[in-house]
Amino acid sequence: MINVYMPKKVEILSIIPQTDIDYTFRLKSDILPRHGQFLQVSIPKIGEAPISISDYTDEYIELTIRKVGTVTDAIHELKPGDFLFIRGPYGHGFPVEDFKDKNVVIAAGGTGLAPVKSIINRYYRNPKEIKNLNILMGFKSPKDILFEDEIKKWKEKFDVLLTVDNGDETWTGNTGLITKFIPELKIENPNDTIVIVVGPPMMMKFTCLEFLKRNIPDENIWVSFERKMSCGIGKCGHCKINETYVCLEGPVFNYTKSKQLLD
């Protein structure tokens, strides 16, 4: 009988600091997840936590992890050559096959950029797969910006709008919440536009509402939820909302479903 709770040991190939508290861990792995899926990541004697996969190739996967709790604090102590323990990938990802030849808008808040980074890079490598890509990114402050090098790269091919809630004296870019910029966004054909929204709960709620005001149909909006999980496979109950298990039916949900998830 397969023991689904037994994790696999994987080597940390490199660690790329993004901010003071967000590091990207590149792990040796041949897992090929769907964009938006997550892993249960652990260190024996510390614990286990669900972490979304921020990028992957057939030789490695990347996890961008913020230092916010017991498990992630311990992960941040590790060095290249050390090992992490993983189970997964779990959950449903974004149905990118359905996004072909569409206009795609990705709105990401803070670490919410991590679960969609692999999609952006997919389109960076294959820009003809969709009509065009519009990326909106919001961070608390300039020091919280993730993936700065890649953002520069994305700007070559896509419309990228980067904003911070609060700038500092050196900041010359946009300030304000993502929602402030949605009314000005160029959306030629709402019915032909796919919107992906990932970020903190409040950000996702109000960002979705702004896109609805721009006549994007409910079924064209996709979100990704964060919930506590102990198993990732529909047993432990922590991620349950109504009869829906975020680990099984999510973390990626269509807005038509997510708006019914009352919690």
Place this chain on the structure above:
Amino acid sequence: MGIELDVKSFDDALKILSKDYKIFAPIRLKGKGAFSDTDLVTYGEISSYRDMELSEKSRYSPKEVIYPITQTLFYFTEDEYKEPEIDNKGIIVFLRPCDANSYLKLDNIFLKNGPYEDNYYKKLRDKVKFFVIECTKGFSTCFCVSTGSNKFLDYDVFFRFDNDKITCDVKNDEFSYVFSGKEVEFTPEFIEKNEIEVKLPDVDKISRNIEYVFNHELWDEYTKRCIACGRCTVSCPTCSCFSMQDIFYKDNPKCGERRRVWASCMVDGFTDVAGGHSYRQKYGERMRFKVMHKIYNYKKRFGTTMCVGCGRCDDVCPEYISFIKIVSKVTDAVER
């Protein structure tokens, strides 16, 4: 056709069975109750008829026989993982029909929900033989008839305990050799009417009024009354939530184990996510989540009500909150 047994022949049978099985039944633990000078009626291993406590409802259910409160998933050393060995013996559980039905509810979560079977649960569950205790009167807080959990026909052996007169119906031939006595006419009976009847809300009606029910003021009362102690979920035979826990040994911090331990949607921390956010902070919201899970959400997912009507949650609540009354309030709300 049934078999009549006296206490001695019953005990002889248990003795034979105990070679191949661990035998669990409700037992009385003297002085171990929640209050001073009270006993605790709970589940434990037995070896004779006199070990069984059949006159009182057990405070805790038999679920911990197949789903332990704390369960080691694996031990780890510096360079290897090891799954704990489990006992070779089978498991016999003496239980009432409501509790037998609760095993089927747990099966839905551990074996049928999601793409994987929970192998730890399955290993124990596959060993279980149901020795069902006839229950025709129930107790004052039982409502198994309302939840449709008053009958359980898929038993291995069915027992009527009438003082010291024991009658059984052996359905599983594996056990026919151990129970011998006078053959008598015997038809297992099940409870047909509880003292309490609870009208469960209609699932379709809730679905049509979900936001109304969800935002109903009835839940506010429990924000004030509930103290989020989680007793209701610990005593519930169908609650199955757990958390993971890693521990390491003090004398060798490089070795340790990963365990799962029972968790509760009623207690703090259940929904915490990274960065300090959590859901259902109000106790009334937690009560709504639990109640709706038992009578609505689970049914939508698995086609059957989760609650088996054992009434233990009402028995154990230190704030005298009645699940039965909440269910009635929900029904009234959707019938408006």
